Amino acid sequence: MRRTAVLAAAVTALLLPATAHAAPADAAPDRAAAPGDTVTMTVSEALDALDIAPEDTTEYKRSYFRHWIDADHDGCNTRQEVLLEEAVEAPEQGARCKLTGGLWYSAYDDTYINGPSGTDADHRVPLGEAWDSGAADWTPAERQDFANDLDDPRSLVMVSARSNRSKGEKDPAQWQPPAESNRCEYNTLWVVVKTRFRLSVDPAEKTTLASELANCPDDMLTVELAR
Numbered sequence: 001m002r003r004t005a006v007l008a009a010a011v012t013a014l015l016l017p018a019t020a021h022a023a024p025a026d027a028a029p030d031r032a033a034a035p036g037d038t039v040t041m042t043v044s045e046a047l048d049a050l051d052i053a054p055e056d057t058t059e060y061k062r063s064y065f066r067h068w069i070d071a072d073h074d075g076c077n078t079r080q081e082v083l084l085e086e087a088v089e090a091p092e093q094g095a096r097c098k099l100t101g102g103l104w105y106s107a108y109d110d111t112y113i114n115g116p117s118g119t120d121a122d123h124r125v126p127l128g129e130a131w132d133s134g135a136a137d138w139t140p141a142e143r144q145d146f147a148n149d150l151d152d153p154r155s156l157v158m159v160s161a162r163s164n165r166s167k168g169e170k171d172p173a174q175w176q177p178p179a180e181s182n183r184c185e186y187n188t189l190w191v192v193v194k195t196r197f198r199l200s201v202d203p204a205e206k207t208t209l210a211s212e213l214a215n216c217p218d219d220m221l222t223v224e225l226a227r
Contacts, residue, residue, distance in 0.1 A: 033225055039195070040222045046191050047209055053200040055132035065127045066140070067147035078148040078156070079121040086158045091116060108163035110179035120164035122157050123147065125193045128169030133199040142227060146197055152224065154189050155196070173208040184216035195223045
């Protein structure tokens with residue numbers, strides 16, 4: 001079961017509880033930090049701590065990331081878990097976690113969606129972008145963990161299918177949410193996910209993130225490292 005998320009979580013709900021293995025409060029993720037360690041820093045510090053590297057241009061296939069698994073064997077796959085948690089109005093749940101009805105809010109385009117068919121579970125950092133930013137060197141198990149990350153509610157979000165298809169595999173230099181009200185949250189959480197999985201940023205991506213985040217609160221972030 002996915003860790004409880006708050007749908008209204010804008011930038012004000014970016015913190016996660018520290019674990020028993022927490023690193024010092026001012027620590028950025030370094031080579032000595034291990035999966036499960038917790039790092040706390042400002043958004044700008046987190047962005048500056050990300051490695052800058054050109055994108056990997058080796059062939060990417062979506063099948064390299066096994067996704068929408070039922071990790072806890074409760075009958076609901078990853079997408080369905082996110083649907084259930086982020087519903088504004090809960091859907092009816094039938095056999096094999098078949099969901100009908102319900103209402104969801106898509107922050108990317110500031111719209112409400114009736115029924116699950118008009119929604120997509122979006123990877124904040126798309127699978128293709130993750131591949132280009134370091135995941136090409138991961139094991140299949142590590143890529144599966146990334147694609148189904150329910151341990152940090154900031155990794156996946158329900159959005160309208162239209163906005164998700166528009167975003168595709170693009171990074172922030174290539175795509176920003178149509179709803180300007182969502183851009184601080186969007187770019188902040190992009191940095192969170194890249195920090196959590198130790199993914200790099202390319203130069204244009206970092207420039208855009210720095211520009212967008214310059215207009216946003218430089219909040220403290222707490223991130224549990226996944227790798």
